[in-house]
Amino acid sequence: MLRSRANEITELVRALASRRKARVDAARARLTIIGSPAVECLVEALEDDNNTVRSRAMPLLALIQDPRGREPLVAMLLDRSPRLREIAARSLARFPSAETIAALNRTLDKERREDVRVAAVESLVDLYAAGQETAIRRVVDLLMDASEAPRLRCAAFALLPILRPSERRGILTRLLRDPAVEVRDRAARVVARGEPRAQPSPASMRKLVENLQSDDYVAWNAAVRRLGSCGRSAVDPLIAGMRGHAHDPEYCIRAGLALKALGPRRSRSLTQALDEVVEPLPLQVLVDVVGSIGEKSLIYHLKALLERLAARPRAVDESDGFDPMRRVRSKAHLELAAIGSRVAIRDLRGLIADREGRLELEAVAAVARIGRREELVPLLGAYVREDRFTKERIADAVRTILRRERIRRNNPMFRGLSRAQRLAFEAILTRGSPSAGRRRAASRAG
Numbered sequence: 468m469l470r471s472r473a474n475e476i477t478e479l480v481r482a483l484a485s486r487r488k489a490r491v492d493a494a495r496a497r498l499t500i501i502g503s504p505a506v507e508c509l510v511e512a513l514e515d516d517n518n519t520v521r522s523r524a525m526p527l528l529a530l531i532q533d534p535r536g537r538e539p540l541v542a543m544l545l546d547r548s549p550r551l552r553e554i555a556a557r558s559l560a561r562f563p564s565a566e567t568i569a570a571l572n573r574t575l576d577k578e579r580r581e582d583v584r585v586a587a588v589e590s591l592v593d594l595y596a597a598g599q600e601t602a603i604r605r606v607v608d609l610l611m612d613a614s615e616a617p618r619l620r621c622a623a624f625a626l627l628p629i630l631r632p633s634e635r636r637g638i639l640t641r642l643l644r645d646p647a648v649e650v651r652d653r654a655a656r657v658v659a660r661g662e663p664r665a666q667p668s669p670a671s672m673r674k675l676v677e678n679l680q681s682d683d684y685v686a687w688n689a690a691v692r693r694l695g696s697c698g699r700s701a702v703d704p705l706i707a708g709m710r711g712h713a714h715d716p717e718y719c720i721r722a723g724l725a726l727k728a729l730g731p732r733r734s735r736s737l738t739q740a741l742d743e744v745v746e747p748l749p750l751q752v753l754v755d756v757v758g759s760i761g762e763k764s765l766i767y768h769l770k771a772l773l774e775r776l777a778a779r780p781r782a783v784d785e786s787d788g789f790d791p792m793r794r795v796r797s798k799a800h801l802e803l804a805a806i807g808s809r810v811a812i813r814d815l816r817g818l819i820a821d822r823e824g825r826l827e828l829e830a831v832a833a834v835a836r837i838g839r840r841e842e843l844v845p846l847l848g849a850y851v852r853e854d855r856f857t858k859e860r861i862a863d864a865v866r867t868i869l870r871r872e873r874i875r876r877n878n879p880m881f882r883g884l885s886r887a888q889r890l891a892f893e894a895i896l897t898r899g900s901p902s903a904g905r906r907r908a909a910s911r912a913g
Contacts, residue, residue, distance in 0.1 A: 476501065476508045483512070483523040491523065496714035499530050500747050502794045503828045506533040507856070513539050522554050529558035530716045533828070535856070537562040541570045549580045556583055557684075560590035561720075563597045572605050585622045589684050592625045611641065617649035624653055625685065628692045667697060676708045679721045691721055695728025702726070702736045706744065709753075713746035723752040727759045737765060741772050747791040754795060758802035766806055769799040773811045790824055797827035804833035812837070819845040826853055828860055835864035840872050840880060847888040850895065862895040 479501075482494035498505045505527075512524040525543060528536030540562070543555035556574060559567050571594075574587045588609065594602040603626065609615050610623035627635050642654035667675065678690035694701045705722045712718040726737070737757065744750050754772075757765050776792050800815045818830045819842065826849045834842050843865060850861045868874070876896055884892060 476505045479505070480508050480512050480520070480524070484517050484520045492714055495523070495527060495716055496748055498527050499716040500751065500791050500794060502531050503533045503857075504825045504854075506531060506535050507854075510535065510539045513543060518548060518551060521551055525551075525554045525558045526717065529561035530720060532561050534562075537564070537567065541566070544570060544574050544578075549583055552578070552580070552583045553586045556586035556590055560593040563594050563599045565599075565601065568594060568599060568602050571602075575605060575609065581616055581618060584616075584619055588619060588622045589625055589688070592623070592629075593688075595626065596629050607638075610638070613646050617647045620647070620650050621653050624657065625688055627657065628689075666700065667693070672697070672701065672704055676704045676722075679708060679725075680712065680715070680718050687721055691725045692728075694725035698729070699736050702729070702740070706740045706749070709749040710744065710746055713748055716748060719748050719752045723756050726753075726756045729760065738768055741768055742775070747795055750792070750795045751798060754798040754802060758798075758805065763806060766802050767808065767810065769803055770811045773799055773814050777814060793818070793824055794827050794829070797829035797833070800833040801829040801836075804836040807837060809837050812842075816842055816845055819849050822852065826857060826861070828857065831857065831860045831864050835860075835867045838864060838868045840868070840874055843868060843874070843880070844884070844888070847884065847891045847895075850891040851887045862898060865892075865895050 476498070479494045479498050482490050485491050485494075498509070509524045509528050509531075512520050515521055515524075521543075525540060528540060537559070540555050540558050544552055544559075546552050546555070552574075556571060559571060568591065571587045571591050575584055578584050578587070588606055591602045591606050595606070606623050606626050610620055610626065612620070627638065630638070639654050639658055642650055643658070645651050645654065672694075675690045675694050678686050679694075681687045681690070694705060705726055709719050709722045729737075737753065737760075740753055741750075741757070744753060750772075754769065757769065773796060776796055779792075796814065796818060800811060800818070803809075803811055815830060815833060819826060819834060834846065838846070846861055846865050846868075850858055850865070853861060869876075874880075876892075881889075881892065
């Protein structure tokens with residue numbers, strides 16, 4: 468079964484080279500749902516001679532947001548192709564970290580192509596919106612620097628809607644006197660437009676939801692910000708939009724950004740969506756939204772979602788051993804584990820023990836947080852059949868549980884292990900020992 472999954476991922480990555488939009492869209496949706504197991508193959512695709520494949524692989528790494536995707540995207544900032552460097556800069560917006568900010572700042576300092584620099588500015592704005600406070604510094608400096616290209620400075624205007632009103636007014640007052648005509652005119656338009664109305668008309672709401680599929684960063688980003696300020700009335704249109712674009716990962720992620728901006732008080736209307744949405748990709752985004760908002764009553768409702776998924780009939784496309792809802796379930800477990808809840812531990816244990824498909828990294832992270840002795844044997848079984856990267860995460864989880872539960876290696880519970888599980892257990896303990904760490908350090912030094 469695991470081999471068939473590997474074959475499927477390879478075929479899906481090859482499909483990214485297709486000239487048929489429907490085939491490419493289907494491959495993108497499937498790879499996004501598969502998630503972390505597809506990352507290695509997508510990273511390898513960045514070495515492909517076909518720039519089309521490379522350009523389509525990078526946004527998928529951004530959508531999956533596996534940490535293994537960040538460094539290859541940073542490396543792509545140095546590619547020969549300006550178009551690929553631009554896509555890499557935009558894709559890094561989904562990897563909030565100090566390393567990402569440093570890489571994008573280097574691009575602003577060294578890159579000569581304006582399109583690439585604009586992409587870096589817009590990604591830094593998105594990173595600031597995602598909570599990376601240091602991402603704002605270079606953008607503000609650039610916005611106020613009269614020696615910079617007007618187009619680049621105008622791109623930095625995307626920062627203004629997410630600043631405090633007093634900060635926004637102060638910056639606009641200075642920009643209205645800027646020596647660059649383009650910048651002055653842009654500032655004047657922003658001032659004339661004023662603060663957005665509290666509630667758009669139904670027609671305006673529909674237009675905003677449609678704009679989420681735009682290829683124009685300014686258009687879709689403005690729609691995300693506006694929808695995020697509309698309150699509860701935006702929820703149903705956004706959910707309907709996601710379901711109508713259930714095979715479009717980028718659209719669903721953008722809709723999710725707007726939903727995250729609702730805040731805890733307005734988020735309770737998401738409960739109905741968790742009960743009704745059946746499409747894997749929109750559900751995956753909804754679970755991310757629930758976790759980001761952090762409302763405990765909403766997070767506990769993920770247990771009902773897990774029960775619904777467990778009771779559903781087996782889907783047609785699970786015939787190859789791949790459950791399209793596996794990553795949804797794993798993400799839901801991670802959000803429950805983040806608040807210390809074991810209310811769905813039986814389902815999590817079932818995911819770990821399931822031999823029909825790969826173990827998602829989110830499920831491993833969840834069991835590392837809340838796992839007890841009952842989860843150790845299933846974890847050892849998963850260790851035997853998983854790839855090297857996942858084995859390392861499982862090993863970390865096993866060692867974490869052993870320390871937390873104060874379980875020794877000679878505990879009677881391990882007497883019934885199979886030979887493969889016993890070897891896995893010994894490998895995990897040996898690799899995690901202090902002496903093993905010193906040997907690895909000496910080997911690297913040598």
